[in-house]
Amino acid sequence: MDNSQKSQLVMARILEKSMEMGIQEWMLKFSDLELDDSYASFFYTCLEWLESEGLIRVHAYHRTMGGIANGWVQNVHLTSFGQAALNQEVSINGSPELVSQTVKNVSKEPANYSQFGDFLGGLLGGFTKSLGS
Numbered sequence: 001m002d003n004s005q006k007s008q009l010v011m012a013r014i015l016e017k018s019m020e021m022g023i024q025e026w027m028l029k030f031s032d033l034e035l036d037d038s039y040a041s042f043f044y045t046c047l048e049w050l051e052s053e054g055l056i057r058v059h060a061y062h063r064t065m066g067g068i069a070n071g072w073v074q075n076v077h078l079t080s081f082g083q084a085a086l087n088q089e090v091s092i093n094g095s096p097e098l099v100s101q102t103v104k105n106v107s108k109e110p111a112n113y114s115q116f117g118d119f120l121g122g123l124l125g126g127f128t129k130s131l132g133s
Contacts, residue, residue, distance in 0.1 A: 010042040013033040014028070014046060014050060015078075015082075019086065019100060026075060027073065027074050027075075029072045040067065044069065054081045055079060057076075057077050058073050
């Protein structure tokens with residue numbers, strides 16, 4: 001798996017956890033994503049990317065010493081934009097599917113969704129453009 005695919009898997013796991021937890025008090029650690037250490041360097045950068053794209057909101061980052069993914073983030077919540085984007089229906093391999101379902105599928109079987117990053121970027125670009133019209 002290349003670095004782009006690793007990023008996509010980490011983002012999918014973060015989004016999946018955020019959907020699962022809803023809007024409540026909670027903490028996310030790298031270990032919660034159930035990935036091996038080769039994904040650790042992607043944890044905070046993927047969180048920051050998802051936040052800067054407006055999909056999630058993070059209350060606080062609590063980085064600790066001892067490793068690149070040590071620490072936790074507090075209250076990772078989907079924004080209204082993130083919720084709306086995840087509720088969009090798209091065509092994957094010719095069949096309609098909600099983006100939220102695609103995120104869950106990527107989280108479980110990343111090899112079957114090798115273009116998820118391009119898909120997510122295109123979806124966000126198109127969705128943002130449609131909101132601006």
